[in-house]
Amino acid sequence: MAATVLTVASTKGGAGKTTIVMALAGTLAAEGLRVAVVDADPNRAYASWAEQAYEGPAIAVRAEADEARLATAIDELSPQSDLVLVDTAGFGNRAALLAMAAADAVLVPCTPSRADVEQAAKTLELVDSAARAARRAIPARVVPSRLKQATAVSRHAVAELDAAALPRTAAGIGDRVAFAEMTFSGRVPSGGDAAQEVAELVAELRKLGWLPPKPKAARARA
Amino acid sequence: MSSKGLKPAIARPSARESLAAADAVAQQAGLPPASLSPRPPSSAPAAPPPAPTEEELVQVNIRVRRALGDQLADRARAEGTTQKVLMCRALAAAGFDVHPEDLRATPAPRRRGSS
Ligand SMILES: Nc1ncnc2c1ncn2[C@@H]1O[C@H](COP(=O)(O)OP(=O)(O)OP(=O)(O)O)[C@@H](O)[C@H]1O
Ligand SMILES: [Mg+2]
Numbered sequence: 001m002a003a004t005v006l007t008v009a010s011t012k013g014g015a016g017k018t019t020i021v022m023a024l025a026g027t028l029a030a031e032g033l034r035v036a037v038v039d040a041d042p043n044r045a046y047a048s049w050a051e052q053a054y055e056g057p058a059i060a061v062r063a064e065a066d067e068a069r070l071a072t073a074i075d076e077l078s079p080q081s082d083l084v085l086v087d088t089a090g091f092g093n094r095a096a097l098l099a100m101a102a103a104d105a106v107l108v109p110c111t112p113s114r115a116d117v118e119q120a121a122k123t124l125e126l127v128d129s130a131a132r133a134a135r136r137a138i139p140a141r142v143v144p145s146r147l148k149q150a151t152a153v154s155r156h157a158v159a160e161l162d163a164a165a166l167p168r169t170a171a172g173i174g175d176r177v178a179f180a181e182m183t184f185s186g187r188v189p190s191g192g193d194a195a196q197e198v199a200e201l202v203a204e205l206r207k208l209g210w211l212p213p214k215p216k217a218a219r220a221r222a
Numbered sequence: 223m224s225s226k227g228l229k230p231a232i233a234r235p236s237a238r239e240s241l242a243a244a245d246a247v248a249q250q251a252g253l254p255p256a257s258l259s260p261r262p263p264s265s266a267p268a269a270p271p272p273a274p275t276e277e278e279l280v281q282v283n284i285r286v287r288r289a290l291g292d293q294l295a296d297r298a299r300a301e302g303t304t305q306k307v308l309m310c311r312a313l314a315a316a317g318f319d320v321h322p323e324d325l326r327a328t329p330a331p332r333r334r335g336s337s
Binding site: 074091092093130134 | 234237245246300
């Protein structure tokens with residue numbers, strides 16, 4: 001069966017897209033899923049991390065910032081994967097639009113700042129336009145990202161998302177040293193609060209049907 | 223919340239379908255259209271694909287109001303990139319043909335003893 005294609009996009013730079021892709025890809029590969037990541041950002045942040053730092057079960061990685069080659073890469077990786085994650089550039093470009101149009105679902109990371117909430121709304125509108133053009137449903141949700149634990153700013157930002165009626169995941173990703181460290185160590189958090197947050201996001205996405213089911217224990221890799 | 227769960231994708235949209243959809247949105251958004259061929263169709267003899275050739279570099283200096291200059295500096299610092307890259311991204315988003323190298327921050331020469 002064809003893989004699920006999950007695109008992570010936001011027109012706002014630095015919202016935490018690549019971090020979420022790193023965490024989701026590593027966590028799901030460790031479960032035993034066949035995970036592929038297509039890096040559609042010309043800066044190749046994910047691809048170079050995967051080459052130089054990542055430590056963990058194998059993840060198929062392609063870097064394609066050209067939208068036509070990106071479309072082909074998603075097609076080629078799909079039959080041999082359970083999940084294709086697409087990381088996009090933090091500025092509305094054609095490759096990001098293609099990644100939305102080709103997705104089964106889209107995650108839009110959003111940090112607690114006014115500019116981010118506005119950009120998240122814009123990104124959701126782009127997904128909507130892509131869905132209309134593609135004549136199929138492409139569900140999308142904001143993932144609150146880099147939340148400062150229990151600060152007024154974080155609560156306010158989440159309240160703003162809700163006030164703007166932007167669909168969001170209940171699970172959020174905190175601003176945590178473990179996520180920042182992952183970019184250097186290459187190791188995806190496997191314990192502690194950071195891992196717990198990723199696990200909650202994974203569980204929620206599974207409930208939505210946006211991720212393939214957890215494989216039988218036999219296939220799980222350490 | 224309105225998003226529905228997904229039916230498992232039985233048939234994925236083809237590359238061509240996705241490109242057509244992205245193309246339609248790009249036109250609305252004022253971005254140049256996506257194309258299946260890496261080159262825009264043209265009746266002129268096909269130009270070689272824009273391979274990452276060594277292009278001549280030119281200097282572009284711009285003067286802007288202080289508020290924008292400050293924003294550029296802050297953002298570049300926050301994202302660990304350069305002001306040039308930020309400007310080139312914006313130009314790419316506006317439809318300019320930007321060389322991939324201009325979208326990449328050339329790593330600053332690493333000084334010994336600094337981390
Ligand atoms: N949850 C988090 N906790 C701590 N640091 C984070 C978190 N998310 C992102 N960061 C840090 O913030 C910076 C930007 O994050 P990231 O690269 O994931 O954003 P992005 O949306 O992919 O950016 P771009 O649009 O430039 O691709 C990185 O230095 C990253 O380590
Ligand atoms: Mg990124």
